[in-house]
Amino acid sequence: MQQTLISRNEREAGADRGIVAPSRGEAPPFAASHAAGRLFDAHDFCVAEIGVPEIWDRVSGIAVREQASDIHVTAQREGAPLSLRLDGRLYGQGLLTGDVGQRLVNHVKVLARMDVSERRRPQDGSLRCEVDGRPVDLRISTLPTIHGEDLSVRILDRAAGLMRVAQLGATASQTAQINGLLTYPSGLILVSGSTGAGKTTTLYALVQQLADGSRKVVTIEDPVEYDLPGVSQSAVCPKLGLDYSTLLRSVLRQDPNVIMLGEIRDAQTAATVVRAANSGRLVLATSHATSAAAAVESLTALGAHPYYVARALRGVIAQTLVRQLCRYCAQRLDETVDEPIFADVRGLLAAGERPALSMARGCGHCRHTGYRERVGVFEVMTVSDELRRGITEGRPAARIHEMARSEGMIPIADAARLAALRGLTTIEELLTNISED
Numbered sequence: 001m002q003q004t005l006i007s008r009n010e011r012e013a014g015a016d017r018g019i020v021a022p023s024r025g026e027a028p029p030f031a032a033s034h035a036a037g038r039l040f041d042a043h044d045f046c047v048a049e050i051g052v053p054e055i056w057d058r059v060s061g062i063a064v065r066e067q068a069s070d071i072h073v074t075a076q077r078e079g080a081p082l083s084l085r086l087d088g089r090l091y092g093q094g095l096l097t098g099d100v101g102q103r104l105v106n107h108v109k110v111l112a113r114m115d116v117s118e119r120r121r122p123q124d125g126s127l128r129c130e131v132d133g134r135p136v137d138l139r140i141s142t143l144p145t146i147h148g149e150d151l152s153v154r155i156l157d158r159a160a161g162l163m164r165v166a167q168l169g170a171t172a173s174q175t176a177q178i179n180g181l182l183t184y185p186s187g188l189i190l191v192s193g194s195t196g197a198g199k200t201t202t203l204y205a206l207v208q209q210l211a212d213g214s215r216k217v218v219t220i221e222d223p224v225e226y227d228l229p230g231v232s233q234s235a236v237c238p239k240l241g242l243d244y245s246t247l248l249r250s251v252l253r254q255d256p257n258v259i260m261l262g263e264i265r266d267a268q269t270a271a272t273v274v275r276a277a278n279s280g281r282l283v284l285a286t287s288h289a290t291s292a293a294a295a296v297e298s299l300t301a302l303g304a305h306p307y308y309v310a311r312a313l314r315g316v317i318a319q320t321l322v323r324q325l326c327r328y329c330a331q332r333l334d335e336t337v338d339e340p341i342f343a344d345v346r347g348l349l350a351a352g353e354r355p356a357l358s359m360a361r362g363c364g365h366c367r368h369t370g371y372r373e374r375v376g377v378f379e380v381m382t383v384s385d386e387l388r389r390g391i392t393e394g395r396p397a398a399r400i401h402e403m404a405r406s407e408g409m410i411p412i413a414d415a416a417r418l419a420a421l422r423g424l425t426t427i428e429e430l431l432t433n434i435s436e437d
Contacts, residue, residue, distance in 0.1 A: 036368045037091030039066060042082040046097045052107045055100070059093075060138070060153075064131040067373065069155055073101055075148030080104070086367065087323045087374050088196065105142065105151045112140040120144055126223070134158070139223065156225050165205045168198075169376035171348070171418065174410065177380045178317060182209055185257075187314035188277035192287040192295035197320045198376050199286045200225060200262075206284055207231060207260050215257035220247045222262050236262070245269045252276055261285040267303035274304045277312035291412065292316035292381035293401035296391055310383075310391035318379040318412055322425045322433050326366035330358040330423065341427070345417045348410065356423030371429070377419055379412035 039062055045055045063071050063084055070085040073096070080101020082093045096104060109116050112125030125140040139154040165178055181189050189206070191199045204226060211217045211230045219228075222236035222244070232254070234247055244261060245268045251259055252272075264270050264285050277283040289295035295316045300306050342355070349355070360370025381404045383391070390403055405411060410418075416434045419425050 036362065037084075037086055037089065038093060039084065039091075039367065040093055042094035042096050044094070046100050052100065052103045055096075055104060056107055056111075060129060061131050063153075063155060064136050064157060066367070067157070071151075071153040071155070073105060073151040075101060075105075075145050075150055077147055080148075087369070087371055088321060089323070089369075091367075102148050105149050108140060108151060108153065109142065112138075114140065114142070119149055137225070158226055162208070162226055163201055163205050165209055168202060168205055168378070169419075169424075170378045170380065171410065171415065172350075174378050174380045174415070177315070177382055178206075179209075181315040181317075181382065182206060184282060184314050186277065186280045186282050188273065188283045188285065188309075188312040189314055190285055190287050190292075190295045190299070190316045191319070192289045192292065192298075192316060193319045194288060194290055198374075199319065202317060202319060202376070203260055203262075203284055203286065204228065207258070210258050210282070216255065217258040217260070218251050218254060218256040219260040220244055220251060220262060221260075232256075243269075245272060248272050248276070252281075256281060258282045258284070264299065264302065270299055270302040270304045274299075274308045274312045278308060283312075287316075290318065290320070291397070291401060292318040292379050292409070293397040293404065294318075296400060297397040300391075300394070306394050307392050310388045313383045313388075313391065315380065315382045318381070319376050320412065320416075320433060321374040321376055322416060322419065322429045323369075323371035324373050324375045324424055325358055325360060325426065326363060326370055326372040328365040329361040329363035329370065331361050332423070333357045333359055342417055342421050345414050345421060348414070348418050349421070353422075355421050357421055358423040358426065360426055360428070371425075375419065375424055377412055377415040377434070379410065379415060381409050 059071060059082065066086060068084040068086050072083040072085070072090070074081050078095070079098065080096040082096055083090050084093055106116050109123070109125070112127045114123045114125040121144065123142045127138050127140065129136055129138060135158065137156040137158070139156065141152045143150045166175060170178060191202050193199050207217060207219065207228060211228060213230060217230070218232045218234070220234050220236065224233045224235045227233070234251070236242055236244060236247065244263065244265055248261065248269060249272065259276060259281055261273060261283065264273055264287065273283055273285055287295040287298050289298045295318065296309065296313065299309055346355070362368040362370045366372040384407055387400065387403055390400055413434055416430050420427055420430055
């Protein structure tokens with residue numbers, strides 16, 4: 001059963017102190033403003049009769065410079081709305097009128113060497129462009145709809161995408177736990193979270209730390225998002241019969257020390273991953289579970305035997321992303337020490353560290369949203385002997401979670417509260433993104 005991070009009583013207590021938290025699903029302050037997140041008006045391109053290639057160059061350039069993760073062109077009866085995903089939120093950028101939207105989709109398909117004549121089936125492609133002299137990889141996807149083709153462009157900016165473990169946003173104790181997990185010569189480390197929670201960024205941070213030249217590191221990805229020096233990277237290709245399971249069996253014959261697997265999708269892959277982790281390899285893989293304990297349950301639900309999972313598993317890193325307050329316009333709130341929602345996490349502040357709960361305002365630096373970029377919040381579960389026995393006995397996720405918590409694990413909801421208490425994000429952002437069992 002799910003409950004919101006802040007209960008009704010806690011919400012009312014916050015309102016009494018001048019902190020008004022919106023109901024779950026409501027937009028935080030300024031995000032609903034007409035100007036918030038609006039970087040240009042696509043309709044102006046049509047009025048000015050700018051050519052489609054120039055429209056694409058302008059849109060893609062702005063998107064990369066503003067660190068957008070996606071560009072979306074949606075086919076509708078009245079035209080083609082154009083949107084950018086900024087810091088995890090979708091912001092409309094106006095309407096491409098007439099047939100400009102479809103011509104823009106066709107132009108991108110040509111650049112990505114996709115079949116322009118095929119409009120009845122979804123297509124995937126990729127291309128590389130240069131923005132301000134640096135290469136940027138784009139993943140292209142089209143989807144046929146009743147009004148035409150929708151276009152989705154995922155932006156993979158090498159300059160902005162790669163991070164180190166210390167930069168992920170975990171607390172000092174969690175970072176120490178993660179570094180401890182990477183010292184194991186063998187076993188399984190799971191990175192879990194919902195789609196868009198930053199799992200790939202964390203995996204790449206872990207792999208970079210392990211690829212120090214003393215180990216053979218091999219990855220299996222769908223697709224390969226960043227080129228890592230010193231790492232052998234393979235891409236899944238279903239058209240050639242190269243799925244995760246097939247590639248994993250081939251990788252094992254390469255005698256690697258470390259294997260990074262983009263996703264465990266089926267029972268065969270799950271069994272092979274657990275077997276590899278129990279045979280002297282360190283395996284990193286992802287799960288779509290939203291908590292560390294649920295990731296273990298998800299693995300056994302795919303058919304992996306609990307005994308072998310318990311033997312292989314070294315730890316689970318569960319995570320999500322919350323928008324980070326803009327450092328130029330965040331407004332500090334007074335008298336926040338005794339807020340009831342922070343009762344469990346005040347003790348996690350460093351010695352001498354003062355609470356710094358803040359609210360979003362909005363300025364030119366943050367596109368008038370009050371937020372700029374995102375920060376990870378984590379739940380790191382290291383597998384002790386007691387937890388290993390619980391996993392072997394097939395105990396449910398809720399019980400595994402309580403056992404891990406009693407051993408000192410910081411739940412992801414508490415890590416999110418701590419981020420707000422430190423002034424990294426807001427209560428409103430937690431209400432939108434975080435839930436707890």
